[in-house]
Amino acid sequence: MIEIKNLVKTFGSVRAVDDLSITINSGINGLIGENGAGKSTLLRLISDVYQPDSGEIIIDGVPNYKVMAKKDVFFLPDNPYAPHNMAVSQVFEFYSTLFDLDKEKFMAIMDRLSLPTDRKVSTYSKGMRRQLFIAIALSSNAKYALLDEAFDGLDPLVLATVREEIIKDADKKVYIVSSHNISSLERLCDSFILLSKGRVGKNGDVEHLGENFVKYQILVKGALEQKDLEALSYRVLSFKKVGSICNVVFHDKIDESIIRNKMDVILLEKIAIDPDELIALEMLDARKENK
Amino acid sequence: MKRYLRLSIIRKLPLFVVLSVLLLTVAFVSASNVEFEGSDYYYRTVSPASGTGGLIGTFFMIMATLPFFSMNYRYSLGKSDLYRQVAFKEKRIRYGEHLSSLIIVCIAYTIALSIQVATLAVRNYIIAESPDFYLYYGWFIPLYFTCLVVGTGLYFISYLLVSRSNVFINSLLIFCLGYTFFNCINYVVIAYCTRNITEAGFFLQGPSAIGAISYVAQEFEGLICENQLLLPMMKSTEWQYNPAFFACIVEFILLAALGIVAFIIEKDPSSEWAGKPDSDKPYQEILFHAGFGTIGLMIGTIMSGSVFGTIMSLLFYVTYAASYYTLYGLLRRNFKLKGYQFGIIFGNVGLSIIAGFIFMAVTGFEY
Numbered sequence: 001m002i003e004i005k006n007l008v009k010t011f012g013s014v015r016a017v018d019d020l021s022i023t024i025n026s027g028i029n030g031l032i033g034e035n036g037a038g039k040s041t042l043l044r045l046i047s048d049v050y051q052p053d054s055g056e057i058i059i060d061g062v063p064n065y066k067v068m069a070k071k072d073v074f075f076l077p078d079n080p081y082a083p084h085n086m087a088v089s090q091v092f093e094f095y096s097t098l099f100d101l102d103k104e105k106f107m108a109i110m111d112r113l114s115l116p117t118d119r120k121v122s123t124y125s126k127g128m129r130r131q132l133f134i135a136i137a138l139s140s141n142a143k144y145a146l147l148d149e150a151f152d153g154l155d156p157l158v159l160a161t162v163r164e165e166i167i168k169d170a171d172k173k174v175y176i177v178s179s180h181n182i183s184s185l186e187r188l189c190d191s192f193i194l195l196s197k198g199r200v201g202k203n204g205d206v207e208h209l210g211e212n213f214v215k216y217q218i219l220v221k222g223a224l225e226q227k228d229l230e231a232l233s234y235r236v237l238s239f240k241k242v243g244s245i246c247n248v249v250f251h252d253k254i255d256e257s258i259i260r261n262k263m264d265v266i267l268l269e270k271i272a273i274d275p276d277e278l279i280a281l282e283m284l285d286a287r288k289e290n291k
Numbered sequence: 292m293k294r295y296l297r298l299s300i301i302r303k304l305p306l307f308v309v310l311s312v313l314l315l316t317v318a319f320v321s322a323s324n325v326e327f328e329g330s331d332y333y334y335r336t337v338s339p340a341s342g343t344g345g346l347i348g349t350f351f352m353i354m355a356t357l358p359f360f361s362m363n364y365r366y367s368l369g370k371s372d373l374y375r376q377v378a379f380k381e382k383r384i385r386y387g388e389h390l391s392s393l394i395i396v397c398i399a400y401t402i403a404l405s406i407q408v409a410t411l412a413v414r415n416y417i418i419a420e421s422p423d424f425y426l427y428y429g430w431f432i433p434l435y436f437t438c439l440v441v442g443t444g445l446y447f448i449s450y451l452l453v454s455r456s457n458v459f460i461n462s463l464l465i466f467c468l469g470y471t472f473f474n475c476i477n478y479v480v481i482a483y484c485t486r487n488i489t490e491a492g493f494f495l496q497g498p499s500a501i502g503a504i505s506y507v508a509q510e511f512e513g514l515i516c517e518n519q520l521l522l523p524m525m526k527s528t529e530w531q532y533n534p535a536f537f538a539c540i541v542e543f544i545l546l547a548a549l550g551i552v553a554f555i556i557e558k559d560p561s562s563e564w565a566g567k568p569d570s571d572k573p574y575q576e577i578l579f580h581a582g583f584g585t586i587g588l589m590i591g592t593i594m595s596g597s598v599f600g601t602i603m604s605l606l607f608y609v610t611y612a613a614s615y616y617t618l619y620g621l622l623r624r625n626f627k628l629k630g631y632q633f634g635i636i637f638g639n640v641g642l643s644i645i646a647g648f649i650f651m652a653v654t655g656f657e658y
Contacts, residue, residue: 011563049375049562070378081369083302097298098377 007055030189047075106139182279201286299391314403371565447550591647
């Protein structure tokens with residue numbers, strides 16, 4: 001269990017992590033948020049790469065800066081370091097000297113990803129490099145694996161394979177996977193932590209993500225403006241016009257009959273929200289609440 | 292600690308190979324080019340050589356620049372992400388990185404010196420057909436240990452400068468700024484003793500903190516060759532003949548001690564500063580203004596000497612001032628100086644000139 005209590009980290013005048021408290025128990029946790037929300041900083045704080053200004057991080061009852069706790073954490077940054085001119089197998093050996101890695105598992109994952117281990121890392125493409133480091137992270141015997149934007153730039157086939165490998169491993173390990181792209185975390189995470197301006201905007205099971213939002217397609221005679229809907233005491237999170245139809249996302253459920261009675265409605269239809277939009281809405285909501 | 296040290300040495304094996312090849316080449320080439328044929332007494336004074344100078348110089352230069360190779364984990368966020376998360380205490384990482392560098396260079400130096408001595412002995416025996424006649428091989432043992440001690444001292448002097456920044460290029464600039472300043476301190480001592488920059492030997496006698504290279508090389512060259520006619524040369528290592536030597540030794544010991552203390556007690560900056568500049572701005576300012584202070588002291592000290600010397604020395608001061616300004620500007624990526632900085636420079640130089648002048652007038656030391 002990772003317990004984070006009143007964590008604060010500032011860079012100059014910017015509060016990257018602002019009095020953040022959360023407990024991460026098990027499973028695959030998606031860490032989501034817009035650019036600059038504090039995702040990478042939080043992961044670096046957990047792995048003791050950064051030291052907090054105040055607050056504490058306790059890993060299984062031990063402060064995270066203690067060697068005992070650090071042994072249990074493997075952090076994969078968005079731009080991991082590979083020594084120059086090393087073959088892939090040598091990179092693995094190099095990482096093995098620093099971390100407790102399972103070679104058999106690494107080779108199996110590399111095989112699944114069809115990555116050659118005898119080539120030099122410098123000859124790998126950006127995506128292949130990313131896959132290599134994901135394979136290293138997955139082969140780590142650490143109890144907690146922190147993956148920072150690890151899925152960016154992966155093709156759908158590789159993403160599916162990586163997803164399978166992580167899920168296979170989830171009963172033995174706790175994953176915290178950060179991304180600003182919700183589609184890469186879709187069907188992977190059990191729970192999510194939404195960060196906004198260094199704070200936890202929302203967290204919980206993935207099923208609860210966006211449960212407060214409803215999206216409608218509305219067409220009325222005459223013009224419809226956002227303020228018309230807000231005048232009905234609805235909280236409008238997003239209002240977009242596509243031709244003469246308006247796509248509106250409301251915070252909390254609405255009473256359709258009120259809209260029908262007050263306006264000359266031609267079309268009022270509830271539609272699904274896609275995952276990417278959902279996370280964007282959650283971020284928007286968190287940002288508004290922060291204000 | 293042992294585990295991290297072992298890992299660090301394994302990781303630095305390519306560096307070890309490169310340095311070994313470099314040192315071995317210098318050792319072998321210099322030992323192969325020593326002249327033994329000049330058997331008459333006079334000839335040996337003209338070309339007295341054990342060929343150790345090249346190897347000592349190369350070893351010291353490597354030691355002085357080696358801290359750059361031990362600070363990798365501070366120069367980029369990628370490396371910092373890796374090294375800071377490893378389950379070792381922060382100090383162990385630092386100690387491991389630096390000690391591993393020192394160990395591999397010392398091993399390479401030991402091998403190179405052994406090869407050099409062996410090559411010298413073989414050539415000495417074959418060519419001169421009189422082993423141990425010209426060269427006293429017993430002196431190679433104290434030479435070896437002296438070089439290790441002085442080399443380690445140089446390493447920590449450089450560490451003191453290099454560790455002021457988390458950006459490689461800034462470390463390099465502070466390194467240059469620092470050695471320029473340390474060099475200047477010695478000239479103040481010579482200026483105090485000679486009062487004349489035009490005097491022969493002014494520049495030769497006042498090497499910087501890394502003057503250890505020439506002093507150690509000269510001293511041991513004489514001892515190994517045991518050539519009494521080397522005495523004029525050896526005078527440079529006797530402080531009563533060359534106060535700059537004494538100043539150099541004192542300066543060297545103080546700076547090396549300061550470097551070691553900094554190494555032991557200082558904490559590395561938090562890794563959010565990895566690869567980012569300006570974590571140690573005060574040191575840059577201090578070095579910059581201290582540099583101008585020493586220039587002022589030199590001017591003041593020599594002003595009480597000859598007029599010609601004073602005029603000549605101005606060129607020398609301008610060169611130093613330009614060096615300080617250029618390095619400082621490059622360091623800040625901005626050559627503009629603020630009003631208060633001009634005030635500090637002029638005030639600093641002015642007061643230093645007066646201080647130097649008064650000091651000379653009161654003490655009236657004559658070299």
